[in-house]
Amino acid sequence: MIDDETAMIRDTAERLFTDNCERETIAAAWRGEWPATLWDEIEATGLTKALVSEEKGGAGLPVGAALTLIEVAGEFAVPVPLAETMIAAWLLDRAGIEPPQGPLTFALLDGGATPGEGGWKVDGVTRRVPWGRSARLVGLVDGGNACQLVLFDEGAGKVEKGANAAGEPRDTVSFDTFCDNASVVNSPVSSAELHAIGAAMRTMQMTGALRRATALTLQYAQDRKQFGRPLSKFQAVQQNLAVLATQCAAAAMAATMARDALVSDELLPNIAIAKARTGEAAGVAAAIAHQVHGAIGFTLEHDLQFYTKRLYSWRDEFGNEGEWNRLYGRRLAANGADGLWPAITNAA
Amino acid sequence: MQEFKFHQVAATEAMETLRGEVRAFLAREICDRTPAERSLTWAGYDAEFSRKMGEQGWLGMTWPKQYGGHERSSLERYVILEEMLSAGAPVSAHWIADRQSGPLILRVGTEAQKERYLPGIARGEIFFCAGLSEPDTGSDLSSVRTRAIETEDGWVVNGTKIWNTNGHRSHNMILFCRTSSPDPEARHKGFSQFIVDMSLPGVEVRPIIDMAGEHHLNEIHFNDAVLPKDALLGEEGSGWAQVMSEMALERSGPERFLSSFPLLVEMARALGENPSDEAAAALGRLSGHVAVLRQMSLSVAAMLQEGQDPNVEAAIVKDLGALLEQAIVETARLIVPAEPDLSGDGFSSALAMTMLEAPSFSLRGGAREILRSIIARGLDLR
Numbered sequence: 130m131i132d133d134e135t136a137m138i139r140d141t142a143e144r145l146f147t148d149n150c151e152r153e154t155i156a157a158a159w160r161g162e163w164p165a166t167l168w169d170e171i172e173a174t175g176l177t178k179a180l181v182s183e184e185k186g187g188a189g190l191p192v193g194a195a196l197t198l199i200e201v202a203g204e205f206a207v208p209v210p211l212a213e214t215m216i217a218a219w220l221l222d223r224a225g226i227e228p229p230q231g232p233l234t235f236a237l238l239d240g241g242a243t244p245g246e247g248g249w250k251v252d253g254v255t256r257r258v259p260w261g262r263s264a265r266l267v268g269l270v271d272g273g274n275a276c277q278l279v280l281f282d283e284g285a286g287k288v289e290k291g292a293n294a295a296g297e298p299r300d301t302v303s304f305d306t307f308c309d310n311a312s313v314v315n316s317p318v319s320s321a322e323l324h325a326i327g328a329a330m331r332t333m334q335m336t337g338a339l340r341r342a343t344a345l346t347l348q349y350a351q352d353r354k355q356f357g358r359p360l361s362k363f364q365a366v367q368q369n370l371a372v373l374a375t376q377c378a379a380a381a382m383a384a385t386m387a388r389d390a391l392v393s394d395e396l397l398p399n400i401a402i403a404k405a406r407t408g409e410a411a412g413v414a415a416a417i418a419h420q421v422h423g424a425i426g427f428t429l430e431h432d433l434q435f436y437t438k439r440l441y442s443w444r445d446e447f448g449n450e451g452e453w454n455r456l457y458g459r460r461l462a463a464n465g466a467d468g469l470w471p472a473i474t475n476a477a
Numbered sequence: 478m479q480e481f482k483f484h485q486v487a488a489t490e491a492m493e494t495l496r497g498e499v500r501a502f503l504a505r506e507i508c509d510r511t512p513a514e515r516s517l518t519w520a521g522y523d524a525e526f527s528r529k530m531g532e533q534g535w536l537g538m539t540w541p542k543q544y545g546g547h548e549r550s551s552l553e554r555y556v557i558l559e560e561m562l563s564a565g566a567p568v569s570a571h572w573i574a575d576r577q578s579g580p581l582i583l584r585v586g587t588e589a590q591k592e593r594y595l596p597g598i599a600r601g602e603i604f605f606c607a608g609l610s611e612p613d614t615g616s617d618l619s620s621v622r623t624r625a626i627e628t629e630d631g632w633v634v635n636g637t638k639i640w641n642t643n644g645h646r647s648h649n650m651i652l653f654c655r656t657s658s659p660d661p662e663a664r665h666k667g668f669s670q671f672i673v674d675m676s677l678p679g680v681e682v683r684p685i686i687d688m689a690g691e692h693h694l695n696e697i698h699f700n701d702a703v704l705p706k707d708a709l710l711g712e713e714g715s716g717w718a719q720v721m722s723e724m725a726l727e728r729s730g731p732e733r734f735l736s737s738f739p740l741l742v743e744m745a746r747a748l749g750e751n752p753s754d755e756a757a758a759a760l761g762r763l764s765g766h767v768a769v770l771r772q773m774s775l776s777v778a779a780m781l782q783e784g785q786d787p788n789v790e791a792a793i794v795k796d797l798g799a800l801l802e803q804a805i806v807e808t809a810r811l812i813v814p815a816e817p818d819l820s821g822d823g824f825s826s827a828l829a830m831t832m833l834e835a836p837s838f839s840l841r842g843g844a845r846e847i848l849r850s851i852i853a854r855g856l857d858l859r
Binding site: 347350351361362364367368370371372374375378379381382383385386389399401402403405406409450451453454455456457458459460461462463465466467469470472473474 | 481483484485496559563564738741742743745746748749750751752754756757758759760761762764765766767768769770771772773776790793796797846848849850852853855856858859
């Protein structure tokens with residue numbers, strides 16, 4: 130029941146990444162290189178603006194179909210901020226700013242924005258910013274009553290480098306700068322909503338990475354022979370592979386729930402449910418994938434680690450399982466025990 | 478890679494209207510049911526309750542009207558099932574007839590069989606059980622030895638069935654047995670199915686009491702029981718294909734992940750409206766798992782509605798479902814400081830009942846290992 134637009138986007142993205150995101154590209158990014166060619170190829174297709182309306186220079190695709198791209202990017206471990214750029218551009222569009230070219234990222238700014246003559250004085254710090262060193266930041270300043278969205282100039286912040294377990298840049302960027310009126314607007318989302326949107330993004334990426342880790346594992350189990358037969362013919366291994374597939378299927382269902390939540394704009398509780406469920410699946414699945422692969426799977430020589438390291442990172446970004454489970458659990462508890470089942474059926 | 482197809486199923490207005498009706502009905506009919514009784518979920522037996530469900534038009538929902546059915550969608554039927562299970566309603570009396578016996582008769586039965594049984598099932602007056610496993614059979618159904626031999630008068634049956642649910646309080650059984658000798662070259666040949674009147678001479682039901690002290694299970698002996706000619710269900714020799722389709726119906730429903738739901742409700746009640754961080758996370762985690770599995774299970778129901786064969790998807794839901802049902806027990810006991818006691822208060826009694834039934838969750842309707850081998854086959858590994 131995949132619609133035509135989703136199938137088309139998936140197809141385009143798969144071809145693009147197969148040609149331009151090979152193992153050497155991912156490995157080089159892990160060593161700290163910015164994959165300029167890959168980024169240029171992606172941007173040339175217009176996919177970075179897949180979530181942007183036609184009036185603001187985007188393709189005007191249905192949101193649900195466009196979000197599929199994020200899943201595919203996870204499946205190919207695409208080492209550029211494609212998902213972040215898509216989401217940041219979407220936010221800018223919704224706030225009335227035409228998204229610029231080039232990589233974008235988004236984060237909550239711990240600080241303040243003060244209106245002044247001809248613009249705003251913005252100062253504060255953003256932490257664990259995806260690709261903070263190479264992407265323009267769309268920062269959300271939560272002023273309590275009103276939230277501002279700020280499109281910072283390139284190089285406006287001071288960058289302190291950091292990285293997640295997969296080597297993806299997660300930088301601390303601090304600002305003490307002046308922004309003109311055109312780049313500071315009322316935010317279409319609150320800081321809690323921004324956090325949930327980020328969680329949905331990582332949920333979809335994890336589903337893609339899980340798909341690839343599962344495919345690699347199934348293939349390896351059929352290719353690798355031990356004691357005279359393929360690993361996949363051992364019942365003990367088969368049972369583990371079945372568990373891997375069930376976790377992958379549950380994560381895919383959860384990602385669909387997260388995607389639909391983004392489309393419907395009713396972010397909670399489904400994004401909370403989905404991020405926690407997918408994060409849990411990521412842990413179980415990565416463990417089985419590595420167990421089946423044996424020693425080669427945890428070396429840099431093998432592709433599996435590209436995906437499992439991302440799973441280990443993404444499950445903790447924008448809230449881990451504990452955080453989202455607590456949030457959902459608190460909502461349910463406040464409903465009362467007899468409201469538990471109605472809450473579960475209403476969320477659909 | 479083999480793709481499993483799970484899709485989000487949107488609720489229709491008809492489903493939500495029906496949901497409201499069921500909730501009103503349940504608020505009226507089972508308000509005095511205790512937590513321990515609710516924890517029996519689909520093992521809870523109440524013939525009068527089944528009859529009332531029949532009156533509401535909630536049995537045989539998808540069957541043609543000419544046989545007493547209501548020609549509603551599988552998804553509307555799904556609403557009835559999940560609302561009944563989550564509330565812990567006593568649905569056991571009609572469960573097997575409505576879920577598998579009726580649909581099987583509808584598919585392969587003669588006109589006379591359909592007219593004789595289906596309207597009664599839909600009214601909640603005729604209850605069925607299934608005669609599948611045997612003492613030496615376990616998960617390997619092709620090893621059954623019970624045999625029906627054709628004579629001038631009908632079929633003479635000898636053998637023993639075990640792990641039968643509700644045989645002591647059902648009117649009929651759908652019996653799976655041999656009608657010709659085993660052929661080592663073709664293990665799935667020579668089986669047939671029969672509709673057995675449980676009151677016939679030569680059919681003896683002996684109780685098996687489970688470790689909670691409940692009597693749901695039986696061993697059933699056939700000693701020269703004579704079935705009439707027209708007891709044969711479907712074609713002679715087609716029993717294997719028929720029983721496989723019957724078991725697919727057994728695996729796909731919401732009873733495969735909601736068996737512990739009444740305990741989760743009691744856990745939430747014991748925690749109150751302001752739980753600790755740890756307790757909130759536990760409640761959120763288990764409920765989130767329920768929510769995701771529910772979508773997967775609904776997706777399977779939608780595939781059945783469209784005439785697809787979601788055999789592997791159903792196995793995935795059942796495997797994850799049993800893990801969740803058992804995890805609810807193990808989590809609840811750590812989160813709420815109470816000991817299990819069947820005669821205790823709400824949480825203690827629900828914990829005791831669910832815990833004592835929990836080993837069966839990953840056995841009945843396909844053991845965990847069998848389900849995983851079905852999934853492995855779906856992955857082209859076998």
